[in-house]
Every structure is written in C-alpha cells, then in structure tokens.
Amino acid sequence: MKGESDGVLVRRVLGGDTEAYAGLVDRYRDRLAHYAVRMLGNTADAEEALQDAFVRGYRSLARCTDPERYGAWLFGILVNRCRTTGARRARRERLIVSDEAALANASVEHTESRDAVREAIGRAVAQLPPAQREAFLLKHVEGLSYDEMTRVTGAKVSALKMRVARACEVLRRLLNEVDGV
Amino acid sequence: MSDRGDKLDRAIDLLKEPVTLDASFDTRVMSEVESAPSPRIWTQRVWTAIDWMTRGRTVTVSPLAGAAVAVGVAMVLLTGRNWISQDTTEPTGLAELAGVQFVIIAPAATSVSLVGDFNDWATSATPMQPVEGNGVWSVTVPLSAGRYRYAFLVNGDTWLSDPSAPPVLDDEFGRPGSVLTIGEL
Numbered sequence: 218m219k220g221e222s223d224g225v226l227v228r229r230v231l232g233g234d235t236e237a238y239a240g241l242v243d244r245y246r247d248r249l250a251h252y253a254v255r256m257l258g259n260t261a262d263a264e265e266a267l268q269d270a271f272v273r274g275y276r277s278l279a280r281c282t283d284p285e286r287y288g289a290w291l292f293g294i295l296v297n298r299c300r301t302t303g304a305r306r307a308r309r310e311r312l313i314v315s316d317e318a319a320l321a322n323a324s325v326e327h328t329e330s331r332d333a334v335r336e337a338i339g340r341a342v343a344q345l346p347p348a349q350r351e352a353f354l355l356k357h358v359e360g361l362s363y364d365e366m367t368r369v370t371g372a373k374v375s376a377l378k379m380r381v382a383r384a385c386e387v388l389r390r391l392l393n394e395v396d397g398v
Numbered sequence: 399m400s401d402r403g404d405k406l407d408r409a410i411d412l413l414k415e416p417v418t419l420d421a422s423f424d425t426r427v428m429s430e431v432e433s434a435p436s437p438r439i440w441t442q443r444v445w446t447a448i449d450w451m452t453r454g455r456t457v458t459v460s461p462l463a464g465a466a467v468a469v470g471v472a473m474v475l476l477t478g479r480n481w482i483s484q485d486t487t488e489p490t491g492l493a494e495l496a497g498v499q500f501v502i503i504a505p506a507a508t509s510v511s512l513v514g515d516f517n518d519w520a521t522s523a524t525p526m527q528p529v530e531g532n533g534v535w536s537v538t539v540p541l542s543a544g545r546y547r548y549a550f551l552v553n554g555d556t557w558l559s560d561p562s563a564p565p566v567l568d569d570e571f572g573r574p575g576s577v578l579t580i581g582e583l
Binding site for chain 2: 230231233235236238239242243246247250251254255260263264267268271272275276277278279334335338341342354357358385388389392393395
C-alpha cells in the first residue's frame with residue numbers, strides 16, 4: 218500500500234477493499250495526531266477525536282470529491298472533531314490555567330527540566346482562544362499555507378492572519394514569563 | 399532569525415516534536431471501520447444509476463414531466479444533474495410516440511412491474527428489467543403526449559409511488575401512484 222497514491226487507496230476502499238483503508242490510516246495517523254494533541258492538549262482526547270475523524274472519513278468516503286487529496290479532506294474533518302471535542306471538554310471541566318500569574322509561578326517551579334518547559338508551553342498554548350490556537354497551530358506548527366488553512370477551517374484568509382498574529386502576540390507575552398525556553 | 403522572536407521560535411520547535419499514540423490505535427480504528435456500513439454499496443448504486451440516467455434521451459417532456467420521469471424510491475438522492483434531455487425545439491413530435499424510461503432502485507426486489515393507466519393497470523403487462531444486477535430496475539415504454547398515472551408493483555404485492563413525482567390525488571383504487579406529464583398540455 219505504501220507505493221499507492223491516496224486516490225488508488227480511496228478507490229480500492231470504495232470498491233469494497235476495506236483493508237485498504239488501513240493504508241490511509243497509517244499514512245496520515247502521525248501527522249493528524251500531532252495536530253490533535255497540540256490542539257486538545259492531551260493524548261486521550263486527541264485519540265478520541267482522531268479515531269472519530271478516521272471513521273467519519275470512511276463513512277463519508279464517497280463524498281471525497283478529490284481522492285488524491287484525501288489527506289487534506291480528512292484534515293478538515295479532524296479540525297471539526299477537535300472543535301467539538303474541545304467545546305465538550307470546556308463544558309465538562311476547566312483544564313487550562315487562566316491566570317497568567319499562576320502560569321508564571323508554575324513555570325518558575327519547573328524550569329530545571331525540559332519536560333517542565335514543554336508543559337509550560339502547552340499551558341501557554343492552551344490559554345489561547347480556540348480559534349486563535351487552531352490558526353496558530355495550523356500555520357506555524359503544521360506548516361499549512363493560508364489557502365490550505367482556508368480550505369480546512371472555512372475561515373477567510375484575513376481572519377486567519379489576524380488570529381495567527383494575535384496568537385503570536387499572546388504567546389510571546391506568556392513565554393516571556395517562562396524560564397528555560 | 400525569525401521576526402517572531404527567539405522564545406516563540408523555540409516554543410514552536412518544541413511543539414513540532416512528534417507525538418505518540420497508543421499502540422492499539424490503528425487496530426481500534428480499523429475495528430470500528432469494519433463494523434461501519436460500507437461506503438461502496440451506496441456509491442456503486444448511485445453512480446451506476448447516475449451514469450445510466452445521464453445518457454442521452456430522445457424524449458421531449460414538459461418541466462413537470464421532467465420531475466415525474468425521475469422515477470424510483472431512491473431518485474430523491476439524484477437531483478442536481480440534468481439527466482434527461484428536454485428538447486423543446488421540436489414540439490411537433492409531442493403527439494408521436496416516444497420512449498420514456500422509468501427507473502426504480504429496489505435492491506431487495508425479485509420482480510418489479512410498471513403499472514399505469516397506459517397499460518390499463520395490468521400488473522404483468524410491463525415488467526421492469528434489472529440493470530447490471532445492482533438494484534436498479536428499468537423499462538422503456540412508448541408514450542405519446544399526455545398525462546399518465548402510474549405506480550410500481552414490487553414482488554407482486556407491494557405498491558410504490560414515486561416520491562420525486564406529483565402524487566395521484568384521485569386514485570380510485572386506493573393505492574399509491576404518481577403523475578407523469580409528457581408534452582405541454
């Protein structure tokens with residue numbers, strides 16, 4: 218399956234070869250998991266959202282109008298699933314640290330370890346409003362172009378640029394309080 | 399150096415580090431996928447039907463007939479395509495006989511008949527034929543301009559109307575039916 222294009226695998230699945238879908242899962246699992254973990258802040262929620270995205274992608278495969286771009290199409294589904302998962306979690310519990318002073322204090326306590334730095338960065342990212350966090354991760358961490366981001370999020374380029382700029386501004390301010398970065 | 403600033407750049411580098419999922423992730427996904435309805439069946443049936451119906455037609459129909467000819471219990475899924483030729487340039491041909499194709503998607507059927515006032519509601523006069531064994535049944539009937547009532551008889555005992563066509567409002571037989579209009583009446 219590794220040598221076959223997305224379009225070939227999609228057509229095999231639509232032709233009844235369900236196992237061919239495993240090739241698509243293997244091909245996009247790591248890339249999409251990366252976004253989901255960074256967006257949702259923990260592996261458990263990310264796995265739930267990603268599994269849901271893959272299954273929804275399978276059920277809706279006949280509506281993938283450009284099978285050669287299956288990955289981009291699935292990325293759009295995942296972005297929506299992360300929004301849903303994030304909103305549900307926000308209602309369920311408040312995981313993020315909302316107080317900048319608390320963030321700074323927490324980071325000072327753990328600046329000796331690299332894991333603590335990662336944790337502090339994760340907290341800072343988690344403080345971003347979801348739309349800003351989404352745009353920032355897609356642009357600077359996942360490396361999407363603004364045109365690609367538009368297709369994935371449905372937002373206009375101007376809005377996305379504004380969100381990215383604001384996210385960078387907030388992160389820069391928060392990270393200045395964190396030693397070791 | 400990036401204009402984002404050193405700390406932000408370093409944070410982004412850390413955020414780009416790979417993540418690790420549970421080793422059973424792929425297995426869980428494929429297990430759920432294998433228990434989900436296959437997207438294959440819907441796709442094949444619909445695209446076969448679309449392909450079949452988008453072939454050229456020689457029938458001249460009124461706008462109402464354009465909807466009425468879209469026969470079939472699943473045809474509601476197939477809107478949005480100009481699948482029937484509506485040739486309005488030759489109105490003189492309306493009174494002549496024209497072949498009108500009727501379609502129904504009935505995957506579980508063993509027999510389907512087209513029944514209407516054009517065949518005196520004879521249940522066996524116009525049997526429909528399966529198309530390529532994928533649940534699509536069809537028959538072509540020569541009809542001249544006019545207004546016709548019709549229905550489908552599935553397996554000899556189940557009457558079906560066409561959900562995408564106007565229903566019969568005065569069916570004296572008490573069974574479902576639809577209206578087909580050919581030509582400008």
